């Protein structure tokens with residue numbers, strides 16, 4: 019069983035949904051980025067998505083675009099991202115919290131899908147969410163992911179109808195990610211009713227846990243998603259807390275890291291307040 | 296797919312691949328829409344009524360066929376190949392872009408879409424899209440890098456006059472690639488009612504093939520016109536390459552004529568060795584961006600690097616996937632021309648032929664200036680004059696240290 023599968027099994031046993039937190043690797047710099055990563059489980063994150071900054075993040079809104087630019091400017095690289103995860107596993111001794119890489123396929127492709135998967139697995143990474151690798155192209159990565167014990171979490175969208183869902187699910191493992199709104203990250207939010215309807219629809223096709231993201235900003239919204247899905251994913255709103263912790267010159271203020279954790283704690287309280295089945 | 300290479304004209308395969316290039320690397324939200332477009336396009340292609348309507352517009356609205364003009368003075372000056380100019384700059388709106396846009400806007404109509412978006416670099420595709428949208432009464436939003444808004448200001452005014460909304464994009468390098476990112480971001484949120492009218496032979500399948508098909512009118516006409524003028528096929532074809540649509544339109548109908556030498560000209564900016572250029576085939580390597588795998592300018596890890604060209608329409612770090620495939624199988628030669636060479640060519644054509652070429656097309660001409668003198672006098676060379684240079688006048692004047700009095 020993968021770390022991701024184990025974590026969802028545990029959540030189920032605890033009769034609650036999970037909180038998936040997205041941060042951009044190396045934002046605002048490698049050092050503080052690592053401090054944030056290290057403290058995420060303690061602040062209430064059940065799974066971690068680590069964004070790989072890309073110069074052309076076509077599916078991301080301004081918040082995550084800017085976070086990527088901050089991180090690239092501060093010198094983040096794939097090697098440093100792997101190092102960060104290796105260090106996390108070693109220093110915290112946390113061998114249970116799944117860490118997924120999120121981003122765009124070109125960075126994987128340039129390293130070579132085979133080598134990327136090997137290096138990622140060796141660093142302690144558990145899987146991928148690649149925004150621009152739909153089922154039509156997923157064959158390029160899937161065999162190497164499987165060979166290295168990595169999960170591939172594919173995205174489904176409101177436009178993914180019942181006819182198409184099986185194709186997405188065929189390549190998904192660990193969980194399946196429902197993008198709850200039409201649009202880029204960090205813009206609008208779905209209604210609870212829409213989330214419920216779509217999650218029920220997806221669950222008719224699969225036993226995989228369903229994580230729901232895009233547009234979740236408040237503990238109440240996180241709780242609303244937790245009532246219907248197996249996990250709530252929060253990204254832009256967290257990354258905005260990182261930005262809020264920077265002064266006018268882009269230098270981190272002392273309350274940056276505590277500010278991020280306080281926010282995540284509030285989200286976690288929202289999610290954990292919902293008792294499931 | 297022509298793996299045996301009996302033909303270079305059968306791609307892409309059913310998954311949108313030209314060899315390893317092309318494909319559909321897009322967000323899941325867009326995937327169903329792209330499949331819908333593919334199906335709708337396949338139906339339209341087989342529908343004579345669609346082709347009739349497009350042909351009618353191309354003839355009576357855009358002014359096709361464009362002349363194949365024997366450039367006598369240019370030929371004499373260069374002293375080699377017999378040079379013909381395919382005058383696509385005479386099309387309505389001033390470039391080849393209208394050929395593709397009329398096709399796509401008819402597709403938008405067919406599919407019941409009520410809004411059209413487009414990205415633009417030089418503004419020619421934006422102007423063409425704004426024009427077709429005015430004609431068909433469809434709201435139009437054009438994304439344009441803020442650097443390009445500045446350097447192609449005449450076209451920004453044209454788009455606005457035509458009723459389009461121009462959204463300047465300040466992310467990244469603020470040029471064509473960023474305009475395309477922003478258009479894709481808009482489309483993810485609006486795909487249910489919006490048609491994305493891509494301006495070149497790039498993007499996810501079926502765009503590279505669809506845009507190519509719409510642009511092939513250039514090469515098909517050239518073939519007929521040359522046979523009429525000279526009784527045979529041309530020997531040499533030359534076209535500039537941004538994303539590669541005017542080049543593909545000229546080249547594709549000749550790919551299976553082995554006697555025709557085909558040359559694409561990328562923008563070398565300050566020179567390939569300077570690192571500041573837009574020549575993805577010459578200076579890049581395969582990668583994945585904007586929905587397809589193709590040659591890209593990028594660093595070691597795969598971060599996209601900024602392109603540089605005096606010409607906004609060529610200032611793009613990628614290229615259409617079919618060109619990448621034609622490079623690797625060797626059917627087409629790809630070379631480059633610098634900013635300075637293009638500027639020199641720009642002025643030469645003004646003085647010798649009384650034609651102000653677009654800076655994009657001037658890159659093709661810069662290579663013709665190098666190539667033609669090395670060829671025999673009976674070598675029939677066709678250069679695609681993809682656009683007119685009115686839009687570039689303020690920029691060229693500034694480069695030449697002249698001031699335009701208002």
Ligand SMILES: Cc1ncc(COP(=O)(O)O)c(C=O)c1O
Nearest residue numbers: 419537538539540541608655682
């Ligand atoms: C006149 C002209 N030629 C060429 C291009 C480059 O595009 P493509 O390579 O798709 O023909 C442009 C793009 O803006 C253009 O305006």
